[in-house]
Every structure is written in structure tokens, then in C-alpha cells.
Amino acid sequence: MRQIKQPAYHHGNLRRAIMDAALDAITESGPAGWSLRELARRAGVSHAAPAHHFGDKTGLLTAVAIEGFERFADTLEQAAGDVLEVGVAYVRFAIGHRPYFEVMFRPELYRVDDPGLESPRERAARVLVTSTGRLSRDPAEDRLTTIAAWSLAHGFAGLWLSGALPEAADGDPEAIARSMIRLFVGRREPGTA
Structure with a gap:
């Protein structure tokens, strides 16, 4: 090292x-x-x-996760609830704050029951749920729509960070994420096919 x-x-x-x-x-x-x-x-x-x-190391990684979720929630809240901007903010955070991102979504690394995690995780989740809520055709679909949008942003960020996408060599991750999310949103708008 x-x-x-x-x-x-x-x-x-x-x-x-x-x-x-x-x-x-x-x-x-x-x-x-x-x-x-x-x-x-x-x-x-x-x-x-x-x-x-x-x-111990788990305690340190718990502190990293708490700080990461606080910064993540702040970033998502700044996107003002617009699903496209929230998705792009998600990708921007993952790429710009990679060490946090690599810990936050690996609960086996830290103490998930630490009280310091509750508020920032809830804040981030609230933004994701609120921003995707308008995409559901039916309130029964809200949870699935949120999971789909979250998976899209998270999966793209993970693929980008791993270098699995050829575009990662010289592309603009935010521009690609914006186009990809726009495609998803356009197909999920209520009243559209």
C-alpha cells in the first residue's frame, strides 16, 4: 500500500x-x-x-457511512425533488464521493443499527420516494417505481465506477445519466405508453 x-x-x-x-x-x-x-x-x-x-474498523466504517449518507441526503435535497435532477445528483454523488458510496450501500461493513444513520438515510429515501412518486400510474406501483428509478441510477453509477461501460473512458457521466433517466422518465410519465 x-x-x-x-x-x-x-x-x-x-x-x-x-x-x-x-x-x-x-x-x-x-x-x-x-x-x-x-x-x-x-x-x-x-x-x-x-x-x-x-x-474498531467497523466503527470507523460506520462513521464513514453516516457522513456519507448526510452528504448524500444534502445532495439529493438540492435537486429539489425533480426525478431527472435527483437521478443525476445520485450519479454525481457516487462518482464525486466514491469512497463514501463504496461503503454506504454495503451494510455488511458497518453497524446498520447505529442511531446516527437513521436520519440521513430517511432524508435520502424521502427525496427518492417523493421524486419518483409522480411517475406512478397507480399508488400501488409507487414502491416498484421507486425501486426501478433507484436501481437505474445506482446501477449506472456502479457500472461507471467499475469501468464496465466503454463510455467511462472519456464520456461525461452526468450527460449520459441525464439522457438515460430522461428515457426512463419519458416512458413512465402517467398517461404515456
Whole structure:
């Protein structure tokens, strides 16, 4: 694992320094490819500092998930409930905040019952449900419509991040996502075939 070039930590926000080192490590090697000891070395702190602040790796990844869902909910709320803009914001967040995205939707990595997750996850879900609600022809379809729209944005983001799409080499993910979501929305508008 390559060492992040940064000065040793001396003072300031130790918790933030450890979180930033974790985000860098996740970017480089994924959420499982590092240890707390390696993370402490990256952050320039004692090997006990991450455990003191987070307990264990699961605790640290829980903190990453909480912060990620908070930022994710903020991003989705800024899209103002428009299904097209919410979908594009979803993709923008996934690509722009990859280390968070790689943890948030892998509940086996963190403590899903942590009370800090409840509010930001609910905020994000509310935006997704509200923005897709107008697409349903029937209230009984609301849940399926939300899952379909979520799957579209999430699946596209995952394919883009993995490099599985040829367009990922030189394309504009937001423009492609916008066109793809527009196609989905056009076929799902109430009263259209």
C-alpha cells in the first residue's frame, strides 16, 4: 500500500484526520483493503488513535457511512425533488464521493443499527420516494417505481465506477445519466405508453 504524502498529525481535529485517511485508503484499495494500524500510519498518529476514536474498523466504517449518507441526503435535497435532477445528483454523488458510496450501500461493513444513520438515510429515501412518486400510474406501483428509478441510477453509477461501460473512458457521466433517466422518465410519465 502506498503511503499518502502528508505531514505527521500534530494537533487539530484528530477524528477528522483519521476519517480523511480512511477515505484516502478506501479510494486506493476499497473498504476492506487496509487495517487500522496502516490507517494510523497514513494519518501520522499513534496506532491506538483510530481505535480510541472509533473502537474498531467497523466503527470507523460506520462513521464513514453516516457522513456519507448526510452528504448524500444534502445532495439529493438540492435537486429539489425533480426525478431527472435527483437521478443525476445520485450519479454525481457516487462518482464525486466514491469512497463514501463504496461503503454506504454495503451494510455488511458497518453497524446498520447505529442511531446516527437513521436520519440521513430517511432524508435520502424521502427525496427518492417523493421524486419518483409522480411517475406512478397507480399508488400501488409507487414502491416498484421507486425501486426501478433507484436501481437505474445506482446501477449506472456502479457500472461507471467499475469501468464496465466503454463510455467511462472519456464520456461525461452526468450527460449520459441525464439522457438515460430522461428515457426512463419519458416512458413512465402517467398517461404515456
